[in-house]
Amino acid sequence: MAAELEVDHALLARYADGLGDAHARTRATVRAYLAEMASFGRPWGVNNEVGQAIDTCFGAVHEAYTQCQQDNLGDYAAYPETLHKTAVVHRSAEDASMAPIHDPLERTGWHGPPTS
Numbered sequence: 001m002a003a004e005l006e007v008d009h010a011l012l013a014r015y016a017d018g019l020g021d022a023h024a025r026t027r028a029t030v031r032a033y034l035a036e037m038a039s040f041g042r043p044w045g046v047n048n049e050v051g052q053a054i055d056t057c058f059g060a061v062h063e064a065y066t067q068c069q070q071d072n073l074g075d076y077a078a079y080p081e082t083l084h085k086t087a088v089v090h091r092s093a094e095d096a097s098m099a100p101i102h103d104p105l106e107r108t109g110w111h112g113p114p115t116s
Helices: 009-039 049-076 079-108
Strands: none
Touching: 009 049, 009 079
C-alpha cells in the first residue's frame, strides 16, 4: 500500500475535457437518431390491427428510450465541471496542507543544508 496519494491535476482536467467532448458527441448522436426516427413517420400504417399494435408498442418503447437518453444526458452533463472543480479543490487542499511545512522555513530564510 502506498504511503501517499499522488493526483495529477492537469491530467484530471484533461479527463474532464474528454468527458465533456464525449457527452457532446453522445448528445448529438441521440438527437440525430431521434430526428431520423421521426423522419420515417409510421411506415407500418395504422389502418389495421397489426399496424395499430406496432404503433402502440413503438410509441411506448420510443417514449421510454427518449426519456432514458434525456435522463442519462442530464445526469452526465455535470460530470466535466465536477471533475474540474475536484482538480481545483484537491490542488488547493494539497497546497494548504503543505503550507505549514514550507512557510516556517521560508520565513526563517532557510534554503536547505549548505552544499560543500
